[in-house]
Amino acid sequence: MSVTPVKPVLVGDNDEVQRPSREQALEAVRTLLAWAGDDPDRPGLVDTPKRVVDAYGEWFDGYDADVEKELSRTFEDVQGYDDMVLLRDIEVESHCEHHMAPFLGKAFVAYIPNEKVVGISKLARVVEIFARRLQTQEVLTNQIAAAIESHLQPQGVAILIDAEHQCMTTRGVHHRHVSTITTRFTGAFKSDAALKDRFLKLAKG
Numbered sequence: 001m002s003v004t005p006v007k008p009v010l011v012g013d014n015d016e017v018q019r020p021s022r023e024q025a026l027e028a029v030r031t032l033l034a035w036a037g038d039d040p041d042r043p044g045l046v047d048t049p050k051r052v053v054d055a056y057g058e059w060f061d062g063y064d065a066d067v068e069k070e071l072s073r074t075f076e077d078v079q080g081y082d083d084m085v086l087l088r089d090i091e092v093e094s095h096c097e098h099h100m101a102p103f104l105g106k107a108f109v110a111y112i113p114n115e116k117v118v119g120i121s122k123l124a125r126v127v128e129i130f131a132r133r134l135q136t137q138e139v140l141t142n143q144i145a146a147a148i149e150s151h152l153q154p155q156g157v158a159i160l161i162d163a164e165h166q167c168m169t170t171r172g173v174h175h176r177h178v179s180t181i182t183t184r185f186t187g188a189f190k191s192d193a194a195l196k197d198r199f200l201k202l203a204k205g
């Protein structure tokens with residue numbers, strides 16, 4: 001099975017998109033409140049558009065963040081370290097592009113360095129940046145792998161995301177406690193079944 005490589009930054013790098021003003025965003029929330037059947041001018045709701053717009057600013061601040069910057073500082077004095085670096089249980093707080101509903105879970109990010117490593121916090125930041133954009137869990141998984149791959153040229157990358165989608169739990173099909181697991185393996189993780197297995201065992205804890 002061949003897998004098409006994904007460019008590191010697919011979503012959110014579209015400078016062509018004209019952003020509406022904050023005023024327009026506030027008005028859009030007022031419209032939604034009225035559409036839902038409430039009165040946007042009642043005292044309890046007058047500050048709601050501002051709160052919602054601020055919350056969106058936080059949930060989607062990945063569009064303004066720079067993955068390249070986070071991964072640009074590498075450390076080359078690794079003294080021959082050439083085994084897996086694995087970050088477990090990175091919190092994932094994202095929103096699906098289909099419903100803008102939260103999906104929440106954990107990411108497991110591993111790579112095998114090729115003479116250079118990156119600060120471990122930067123890997124968590126990369127997860128956060130991509131998570132704070134709209135996409136699917138599959139695309140999020142691929143984007144994280146592709147960013148590490150292109151900046152570190154490691155011997156291999158393994159990503160696993162385990163998340164619960166609120167568009168499935170709080171609406172629509174209403175199935176609670178269904179978790180979705182996505183994975184992406186490149187290089188040595190793809191070609192070496194024992195290595196892949198070791199990653200999966202370590203990730204499970």
Ligand SMILES: Nc1nc2c(ncn2[C@@H]2O[C@H](COP(=O)(O)OP(=O)(O)OP(=O)(O)O)[C@@H](O)[C@H]2O)c(=O)[nH]1
Nearest residue numbers: 096097098099135136137138165167168171172173
């Ligand atoms: N593959 C994938 N699907 C997702 C993700 N997030 C949400 N979805 C699904 O996207 C699909 C959208 O389906 P549609 O039929 O277009 O939308 P809908 O009528 O709201 O679908 P229901 O959720 O089944 O009510 C649903 O099946 C969701 O469960 C994701 O990250 N990956």
Ligand SMILES: [Zn+2]
Nearest residue numbers: 096098099167
């Ligand atoms: Zn959804």
